[in-house]
Amino acid sequence: MKKKVFIALLILVFCFSGGGMYIARSIEEVITNLENVITLHQVEFLRKDLQNKIKVVQTDLLLKDSPHALHIDPFIAHVEEMETASHVCSNCHHNEEVSQRLNHFQQQIDSYVKKLSRVYTIRANKERLTEEKNAAFSMGEETLAEVEKIVITSSEKISKRITLARNSIAETEHLLFFLITAGPLLLILIAYFFLRHFTNSVDALLDATRKIQQGDLRYRVQEELPDEFQVLSKAFNDMASSLKDQCQRMQQTERLAVVGELAAGLAHEVKNPLAGIKVSIEVLASELTLEQEDREVFLRIINEIYRIETLLKSLLSYARPPEPETAPLDLHELLDLTIKSSSYSLINPANTAKMTKEIEIVKDFSPELPPITADRGLIQQVFLNLMLNAIDAIPAKGTITITTQKESNHTVQISITDTGKGMNPENLSKIFNPFFTTKPKGTGLGLAICKRLIELHNGSIHVSSTPGEGTTFYITLPEKQQIQGITQ
Amino acid sequence: MPGKSYQNSIILFALCLFFLFVTGCGEQQDSKTSNVSGKTHPEQLKIGLITEHDIFSQKKRYEPLAAYLSRKIEANIELSILSRYGNVIDNFVSNGLDAAFFGSFTGALAIRKLAVQPLARPEYLDGTSTYYGMIFVRKDSGIHNAADMRGKRFAFVDKATTAGWLLPMHYFKENGIEDYQTYFSENYFTGTHEDAIYDVLNGKADIGAAKNTVFSRVAQTDSKVEEQLQILATSPEVPANALAVRKDLGESLKLKLKNALLQMDQDVEGRQVLHEFGAKRFIPTTENDYAPVFDYANKIGLDLATYDYNNE
Numbered sequence: 001m002k003k004k005v006f007i008a009l010l011i012l013v014f015c016f017s018g019g020g021m022y023i024a025r026s027i028e029e030v031i032t033n034l035e036n037v038i039t040l041h042q043v044e045f046l047r048k049d050l051q052n053k054i055k056v057v058q059t060d061l062l063l064k065d066s067p068h069a070l071h072i073d074p075f076i077a078h079v080e081e082m083e084t085a086s087h088v089c090s091n092c093h094h095n096e097e098v099s100q101r102l103n104h105f106q107q108q109i110d111s112y113v114k115k116l117s118r119v120y121t122i123r124a125n126k127e128r129l130t131e132e133k134n135a136a137f138s139m140g141e142e143t144l145a146e147v148e149k150i151v152i153t154s155s156e157k158i159s160k161r162i163t164l165a166r167n168s169i170a171e172t173e174h175l176l177f178f179l180i181t182a183g184p185l186l187l188i189l190i191a192y193f194f195l196r197h198f199t200n201s202v203d204a205l206l207d208a209t210r211k212i213q214q215g216d217l218r219y220r221v222q223e224e225l226p227d228e229f230q231v232l233s234k235a236f237n238d239m240a241s242s243l244k245d246q247c248q249r250m251q252q253t254e255r256l257a258v259v260g261e262l263a264a265g266l267a268h269e270v271k272n273p274l275a276g277i278k279v280s281i282e283v284l285a286s287e288l289t290l291e292q293e294d295r296e297v298f299l300r301i302i303n304e305i306y307r308i309e310t311l312l313k314s315l316l317s318y319a320r321p322p323e324p325e326t327a328p329l330d331l332h333e334l335l336d337l338t339i340k341s342s343s344y345s346l347i348n349p350a351n352t353a354k355m356t357k358e359i360e361i362v363k364d365f366s367p368e369l370p371p372i373t374a375d376r377g378l379i380q381q382v383f384l385n386l387m388l389n390a391i392d393a394i395p396a397k398g399t400i401t402i403t404t405q406k407e408s409n410h411t412v413q414i415s416i417t418d419t420g421k422g423m424n425p426e427n428l429s430k431i432f433n434p435f436f437t438t439k440p441k442g443t444g445l446g447l448a449i450c451k452r453l454i455e456l457h458n459g460s461i462h463v464s465s466t467p468g469e470g471t472t473f474y475i476t477l478p479e480k481q482q483i484q485g486i487t488q
Numbered sequence: 489m490p491g492k493s494y495q496n497s498i499i500l501f502a503l504c505l506f507f508l509f510v511t512g513c514g515e516q517q518d519s520k521t522s523n524v525s526g527k528t529h530p531e532q533l534k535i536g537l538i539t540e541h542d543i544f545s546q547k548k549r550y551e552p553l554a555a556y557l558s559r560k561i562e563a564n565i566e567l568s569i570l571s572r573y574g575n576v577i578d579n580f581v582s583n584g585l586d587a588a589f590f591g592s593f594t595g596a597l598a599i600r601k602l603a604v605q606p607l608a609r610p611e612y613l614d615g616t617s618t619y620y621g622m623i624f625v626r627k628d629s630g631i632h633n634a635a636d637m638r639g640k641r642f643a644f645v646d647k648a649t650t651a652g653w654l655l656p657m658h659y660f661k662e663n664g665i666e667d668y669q670t671y672f673s674e675n676y677f678t679g680t681h682e683d684a685i686y687d688v689l690n691g692k693a694d695i696g697a698a699k700n701t702v703f704s705r706v707a708q709t710d711s712k713v714e715e716q717l718q719i720l721a722t723s724p725e726v727p728a729n730a731l732a733v734r735k736d737l738g739e740s741l742k743l744k745l746k747n748a749l750l751q752m753d754q755d756v757e758g759r760q761v762l763h764e765f766g767a768k769r770f771i772p773t774t775e776n777d778y779a780p781v782f783d784y785a786n787k788i789g790l791d792l793a794t795y796d797y798n799n800e
C-alpha cells in the first residue's frame with residue numbers, strides 16, 4: 001500500500017511537474033515561433049524596404065540632368081539609406097550559403113554605388129555620360145533583380161517557415177487542450193481507484209470488527225485484501241483467535257478458581273475430622289495388639305491419611321496462599337540451601353552411601369546478582385519444587401544447571417535447566433494448570449502453586465522444553481517488592 | 489490731447505528700445521550660434537569635401553574625423569560632399585560653408601578668390617604631408633611620350649586639381665601640345681582621382697592623371713594598378729588637402745578647430761581616428777605652403793584670380 005501510495009504520489013508529482021514543464025515549454029515554443037514569425041516578417045519588410053530604396057536611387061538616377069533632378073545631398077542620403085538597408089540585410093544571416101550570396105550581393109551594391117558616384121562626378125561628352133549613366137542604371141536594375149530574386153526566394157521560404165510555425169503553434173494548442181482536459185480526468189480516475197481500493201478494505205475490516213463486537217469470535221476476514229490491508233486482516237484474524245483462546249482460558253481459569261475454592265473449603269472442613277481419624281488410628285495401632293498383617297493395614301491407612309493431608313495442604317496453598325513476608329534475600333545462599341535439600345532425595349534408602357541417579361548440578365551464578373526482597377520460605381518452596389521436578393525428569397544420569405543473572409530492568413532471572421526427557425508442546429501449554437501432572441502419583445498442584453507464589457512476588461515464570469533434550473524454567477523476580485505503595 | 493500724445497511718445501520710445509535691444513543682441517551673436525531663453529546651443533559648422541575618391545567613400549572617410557572634431561570643439565559639424573572640385577569654390581559662398589578640405593589647387597584658388605585661411609593638413613603615415621601628380625598609361629598601351637598620345641583618350645580629374653589638370657597642362661606645354669582638345673581623340677573629367685586611375689586601368693581611357701596618394705591607396709587594394717600602369721610624368725610636390733576656414737569665422741572657433749586638429753595625435757581617441765583616416769597627425773598649414781602651386785600655375789600661365797575652373 002505504501003508503495004502504491006508512493007507511486008501514486010510520484011505519478012501525481014510527475015503529472016503536475018511534467019504537465020507544468022510541458023506547458024511552460026509549449027508556451028516558450030509558441031513564443032519562439034511567434035518571435036520567428038515576427039522576425040521573418042521583419043526580414044520580409046527589410047528586403048522590401050531595400051528594394052524600395054534601390055528603386056528610389058534608380059529614380060534619382062533617371063531624373064539626373066532633368067528639370068526634376070534632386071540636389072546632390074538628398075541623392076547621397078538616398079544612397080546611404082540603401083547601403084544601410086543592405087547592411088542590415090547582411091547582418092541578419094548566419095547561414096554560410098546565404099551569407100555568401102549576400103556578400104556577393106553586397107559587392108554588387110558597392111559596385112553600384114561607385115557607378116552612381118561616377119555618374120555624378122564625371123564631366124565628359126554626351127556619349128560617355130550616357131554610357132556611364134546607362135551602366136549605373138543597368139547595375140541598379142541588376143541589383144534590383146537580385147533583390148527581387150532574394151525576396152521571392154525568401155518569401156517562399158518565409159511562407160513555408162510561417163506555415164511551419166503556425167502548424168507548430170496549432171499542435172501545441174491542441175496538446176495543451178488535451179492536457180487541460182485529460183489531466184484532471186486522469187487525476188480523478190487515480191483518486192477514484194485509490195479511494196475504492198482503500199474503502200473496500202476498510203469496509204471488510206469494519207464488518208469483521210462489528211462481528212467480533214457482537215460476540216462472534218469465530219468470524220474471520222476471508223477476503224484477500226490488498227497490500228498492507230492483508231497484513232492487517234491477518235493480524236485481525238490472529239487477534240480474534242487469541243481472543244477466543246483467552247476467553248476459553250479465562251473460562252477455564254474461572255472454573256478452576258471455583259473448583260479450587262470449593263476444594264480448599266472442603267479441605268478445610270475435611271482437615272480437622274481427618275486429623276481426628278489419623279490420631280485415632282495411630283492410637284489404635286499403638287495400643288491394640290495386632291497381627292502383623294493388621295498392623296500393616298493400619299499403617300497403610302495412616303499413609304493414605306498422610307497423602308490426603310498433603311493433598312489438602314497443597315490445595316490450601318494454591319487456593320489460599322499465605323501473604324508473603326518479605327525481607328532481603330540472598331538468592332545464591334537460598335539456591336545453595338535448596339540444592340543441598342534436594343540432593344537428599346537422591347540418596348538411596350537402601351544404601352545411603354549411594355545415590356539413586358547420577359546427576360551433576362552446575363551453578364552458573366552471576367557475581368553481580370543483587371540481593372532481592374522476597375519471602376524466603378515461599379521462594380525456597382518454589383526453588384525446591386523446580387529442583388525436585390528436574391531430578392524427577394532425569395532418568396538416571398544428567399545435569400541440572402542453575403543460572404542467575406541481573407536483568408536490565410531492575411529484575412533478576414533464575415533459570416533451572418535439566419537434561420531430562422523434556423515435554424511435548426501440548427503438555428508444556430498445560431504445565432501450570434492446577435491438577436495437571438505427568439507423574440503417576442503427582443497432585444498436579446506443584447507448578448500451579450509455584451506460579452501463584454512467583455506472581456505473589458510480582459514476578460513471572462515460564463518454561464521452554466524440547467522433548468528428549470530437557471526443560472528450562474525461567475523465574476523473573478523484581479529486586480524490590482511494591483506492597484501497597486511501599487517499596488521494600 | 490497732451491496726455492494721449494505723452495502716452496504715444498512713451499510707447500514709441502519703448503518700441504525703439506526693444507528694436508535696439510533685439511538688433512544689438514543679433515550683432516553680438518556669432519552668425520551660427522543661437523541663444524534662446526538663455527540656453528546656449530552648440531555652434532554649427534559646415535565643412536565641404538572634395539571627391540578624391542567616390543562621393544560615398546570620401547564622406548565615410550571623413551565622418552569619424554568630423555565626429556571627433558564635433559566632440560572636441562563642442563560644435564555640430566556637418567559634412568557637405570561636393571560632386572566636383574570646382575564646386576567647393578562656388579558652394580563656399582552659395583551653400584554657406586564655413587570650412588573645407590581643399591585640394592592643393594582648390595586651396596590656392598580659394599585663397600586667391602575667397603581669401604580663406606588654411607589651418608592644418610595631414611601628415612601621412614609615410615611621413616609626407618605633400619603629394620604630387622602623375623600622368624600614367626597602361627604598360628601595354630604603347631604610349632611612351634607625348635607624341636604617342638596623339639589621337640588617344642585622356643582622362644583628367646577636374647579643372648580645379650593640381651594632379652588631374654595642372655600637371656597635364658604643364659606636361660602639354662612642355663611637350664608642345666598647344667591644343668589638347670584637338671590633340672586627343674577624346675578628353676573628359678572623371679571627377680575623382682580614383683576613377684581616372686580605374687578608367688585607364690579598365691581601358692576606358694588611354695592616358696590619365698591623378699595624385700600619387702590616391703594612386704598608392706588604390707594600389708594597396710588592387711595589385712593590377714601597380715602591375716599594369718606605367719607613370720610617364722610627375723608634378724612638383726604640393727601640400728596635401730588642408731582644412732581652410734572662411735575668413736570671417738569666429739576667432740575662438742577657428743582656434744579651437746586648429747588646436748583640435750593639431751593635438752589629435754596626443755590622445756588615444758584622436759590617434760585612432762587619425763589611423764582610420766590614414767594620417768599620422770595634422771600639421772600647421774599657412775598660405776606660404778601653397779607657393780609651389782602658385783609657381784606651378786604661373787609656369788602654365790594661369791591667373792588664379794580670374795581662372796575659370798569649370799570643366800567644359
